[in-house]
Amino acid sequence: MNNIEKIGKAEVIALFIIIISNNIIINIPTIIIDFTGTGAWLNVIYLTIICLIFMLFVCKFFKPFVNFDILDVSEFLGGKILKFIIAIAYLIFFMSFSAACLRYFANNLQNIYFDTSPLIFIILLFIIPIVISCRAGLKAISGTNIILIPITILSIFTLFFAASRDFVWQRLFPIFGYGLKETFLKNTPNIFVFNVVSYIYFLKPFLKTETYYKKISIAAVIMCGIYLLLSVVTLLMSFAFITQTDETLSLYLLTRLINLGKFLQRVDALFIFVWILAILSFLSLNVFIISHIVKKIINVKASSELVLPISAILFTISLSFKDMSTLKFIVRNIYKYYNCILVFIVSFLILLLAYIKKKKKSIKANNN
Amino acid sequence: MNSFKEKLKGLFLYEPTQNYEFVLSENNAADADKDVSTNFLPDRDISSSLDKNYDYLKVQYNSLINSDIIFRPFVINIFGKNYNALLLGIDGMISSQLVNNFLLRPLMETNSNANKTQYTKNGIEFKKIKKTNVEDYIFDKLMPQNVVKKFTKFSEISKSVNSGDCALFVDSLSIAFVIDVKGFESRGIDTPKNEIVVRGSQEAFVEKLRTNTSILRRLINSSELIIENSSVGTVSKTSVAVCYMKNIANSSLVEEVKYRLNNIDVDYIVSSGNVEQLIQDNSEVAFPQLISTERPDKAVNHLLEGRVVIIVNGSPYCLIAPGVFIDFLSSPEDLNLKHQYANLLKIIRFIATFISLFLPGxxxxxxxxxxxxxxTALLFTIAASRNSVPFPVIFEILLMEVSFELIREAGLRIPTPIGPTIGIIGALVLGEAAVSANIVSPVLIIIVALTGICSFAIPDFSLNFTFRIYKFLYIFLGYIAGLFGIAIGIFVQITLLCNLRSFGASYLAPYAPLTNLNTSISYFISPIWKRETRGDFLNTKRPKEQPHFSRKWLTWKDKK
Structure with a gap:
């Protein structure tokens, strides 16, 4: 990892898909359902449109900054201090989200299969492959991801289609859920579910050809929207929204509905198996980005040596959540708003101001 | 009476036991650090004095104790002047007929008139003797062989003599002629023993390097095929040929192969397996990183794809670099079949690979x-069959897997006629007896047998070994954490494979990183007329393999 490893278009798209898939696996859609009720699917469409417009602006503002990520743009705008502040903010963002994901999934895994095993062992078993993967570098992470992505997509779509026979269309009503205001205005912060944007900010320097950046970003948002819509609609039609589906993985509950004839009646373990691979891939990417950020803050050449301490911190944080309700509270009430402010407001403002500064500079240079 | 006395003595008298004992003393630390080159005679230039050269050669070849070294001193007469000469060769390596009839005979005949011209001027007869260089004269007129080389160093001469040539030293010349008179016995071209195909070539490589290179030449029929020779091993000086297509193979790849081969500092190598271990990228990973084949058609196919073939003298297997994962899952038969048949076989092979690696775990x-x-119904059956088995599943499966590995190994080591019998008897009797004795359940026998059968469907011998090792790892992971453990194992394995490179090519190419799959190198193959490009990961000089319309006999309408 001494030099920046470049990855191709297919690899980046696969990375985005794994991020989106993991959002679904770790129950993010249920948060939308909780806040908007049966209006969740309309909320998702509305948020997708907002996010698409937002992304168009982001791509436009990012265009003059070749090989820059959001930290480089911050440095360009406000010097090392701003870069440091933004880096720390993103560090907190990625670290807390990764830890929450890890804890949430490990906890569910423990509840489902390993009720006698201590949580610490389960989390440790997750950490080991993450360390190995991150030390191998981004190319290895993206390579692994591109191999795993077909089965991840297949598992999710199979699940949606297999569960379709239990769909009750009436559950989509009332169409505006808790009301128009709740569906559209009040729950705009639900845009945090498009957290794929935060990765888009960082993956630009890793692209082999930057010309694809805009297309890839737009594609990522559209894919995210489609996935979320599908999962929200599936969950809404499968369970009454009042049901507390978030006690465990919602998708896991969906798998329990599947039986393929008399032969395969309980295939949930196979789905969990695929999701473990997806989670590992996703967390590896997160740890890689965290180590990349730390590398930029402390200005070291190689980030591979940072992977072990970062993973140790991740391990500690994931264990530090008191229980699942604390975790849910943090995600729903802190992480959600923190994400919105950092990714959709602060970063956007930085990009906008940096874009203006760059324009002014180029005009000045042209005049001289 | 005497014998009785002796017996009595033997009963009561003490006689120290005298066992024959031979012990090799171990190396001490000082010896271990000694430079290996100190054991050899220092290399020297050939002297113009034949006696000095003779003395050096006697020492170099230990002529007093070596029985097969031939020193043949004789005299060459050129222009009436005698020159002492010495012929050096190794009995059994050179052809006596060639040496006697086409080397010694022309050299030993008197060559006094060869360079004289006579003419008469004004009634007086003149004889003109042209001044000629002895070295050129011998080279041009006395050696009717097609391959004659001149060397100035003893090391170069010994290398050639050791491989079956003979050397001629002539007094007053500070060079030696090395003449190709090889005549050693070798195995003829035979059918492949381990890579059998139905619709393909039935010839295999042999141990002789030059025979192997000639097969490649014959099959490729292009002057762009380059065969470069070098040697590996300080002692064995084993000849190694690096073959590549000059107009196709990436120059960096060729240079890298040559660089690695030229920088091996070992005393000896005896097979291509040794070379493989010495030049592969990562020795810690069990996965094979170079393709090894006994089939010339497979080697040719890879040469034309832009890879480099390495042939080692004395080994009927050549190496091909770089080797990527899908190469080891492909059979030489695939390219001889229509793509539908080949893809069916590939699907079956993929399933077999999956089963052989993961099923026990x-x-x-x-x-x-x-x-x-x-x-549920099957679960009841399994539970019933396991009811009488007192051991946990892990013990059962390890017991049977180890037994299976034992049968497999024993089947290989015992003589060929009874090998398969032992295999069948071992498997049937052991399995049946183990079930009857309630040591293992019948379901487990099916699992182990299926795993074993599937492992035989893996076309590559080395990959088969790799999967046999990893199978035990997955059993362990499945035992400690169920499918979670297996998922972790798969993830780590894929990550490590993504990080692995073989001569600069990503091991999981063309899938990770994802490149053009419609090439001649991908797991599932397209129709032959659609394989327009060579593998992206090889970055060849000629990326296009064939034009868009290769079947020019088709009408324009058909092409569309």
Whole structure:
């Protein structure tokens, strides 16, 4: 990892898909359902449109900054201090989200299969492959991801289609859920579910050809929207929204509905198996980005040596959540708003101001 | 009476036991650090004095104790002047007929008139003797062989003599002629023993390097095929040929192969397997990183794809670099078949690979953690069959897997006629007896047998070994954490494979990183007329393999 490893278009798209898939696996859609009720699917469409417009602006503002990520743009705008502040903010963002994901999934895994095993062992078993993967570098992470992505997509779509026979269309009503205001205005912060944007900010320097950046970003948002819509609609039609589906993985509950004839009646373990691979891939990417950020803050050449301490911190944080309700509270009430402010407001403002500064500079240079 | 006395003495008198004992003393630390080159005679230039050269050669070849070294001193007469000469060769390596008839005979005949011209001027007869260089004269007129080289160093001469040539030293010349008179016995071209195909070539490489290179030449029929020779091993000086297509193979790849081969500092190598271990990228990973084949058609196919073939003298297997994962899952038969047949075989092989690697691990995982995956009726059957077995699943499966490995190994080591019998008897009797004795359950026998059969469907011998090792790892992971453990194992393995490179090519190419799959190198193959490009990961000089319309006999309408 001494030099920046470049990855191709297919690899980046696969990375985005794994991020989106993991959002679904770790129950993010249920948060939308909780806040908007049966209006969740309309909320998702509305948020997708907002996010698409937002992304168009982001791509436009990012265009003059070749090989820059959001930290480089911050440095360009406000010097090392701003870069440091933004880096720390993103560090907190990625670290807390990764830890929450890890804890949430490990906890569910423990509840489902390993009720006698201590949580610490389960989390440790997750950490080991993450360390190995991150030390191998981004190319290895993206390579692994591109191999795993077909089965991840297949598992999710199979699940949606297999569960379709239990769909009750009436559950989509009332169409505006808790009301128009709740569906559209009040729950705009639900845009945090498009957290794929935060990765888009960082993956630009890793692209082999930057010309694809805009297309890839737009594609990522559209894919995210489609996935979320599908999962929200599936969950809404499968369970009454009042049901507390978030006690465990919602998708896991969906798998329990599947039986393929008399032969395969309980295939949930196979789905969990695929999701473990997806989670590992996703967390590896997160740890890689965290180590990349730390590398930029402390200005070291190689980030591979940072992977072990970062993973140790991740391990500690994931264990530090008191229980699942604390975790849910943090995600729903802190992480959600923190994400919105950092990714959709602060970063956007930085990009906008940096874009203006760059324009002014180029005009000045042209005049001289 | 005497014998009685002797017996009595033997009964009561003490005689120290005298056992024959031979012990090799171990190397001390000082010897271990000694430079290996100190054991050899220092290399020297050839002297113009034949006696000095003779003395040096006697020492170099230990002529007093070596029985097969031939020193043949004789005299060459050129222009009436005698020159002492010495012929050096190794008995059994050179052809006596060639040496006697086409080397010694022309040299030993008197060559006094060869360079004289006579003419008469004004009634007076003149004889003109042209001044000629002895070295050129011998080279041009006395050696009717097609391959004659001149060397100035003893090291170069010994290398050639050791490989079957003979050397001629002539007094007053500070060079030696090395003449190709090889005549040693070698195995003729035979059918492949381990890579059998139905619709393909039936010839295999042999141990002789030059025969192997000639097969490649014959099959490729292009002057762009380059065969470069070098040697590996300080002592063995084994000849190694690096073959590549000059107009196709990436120059950096060729240079890298040559660089690695030229920088091997070992005393000896005896087979291509040794070279493989010495030049592969990562020795820690069990996966094979170079393709090894006994089939010339496979080697030719890879040469034309832009890879480099390495042939080692004395080994009927050549190496091909770089080797990527899908190469080891492909059979030489695939390219001889229509793509539909080949793809069917590839699907079957993929399933077989999956089963051979994961089935025992998945069985352990399911039996220990995920019994709900098994259909209820089947679960009852399994439970009933396991009811009388007192051991846990992990013990059962390890016992049977180890037994299977034992049968497999024993089957290989015992003489060929009874090998398969032992295999069948071992498998049947052992399995049947183990079930009857309630040591293992019948389901487990099916699992182990299926795994074993599937492992035989893996076309590459080395990959088969790799999977046999990893199979035990997955059994362990399945035991400690069920499918979760297996998922972790798969993830780590894929990551490590993504990080692995073979001569600069990503091991999981063309899938990770994802490149053009419609090439001649991908797991599932397209129709032959659609394989327009060579593998992206090889970055060849000629990326296009054929034009868009290769079947020019088709009408324009058909092409569309």
């Amino acid at each position: 998945i069985y352990v995982a399911i039996m220990n953690y995920h019994t709900e995956l098994v259909p």
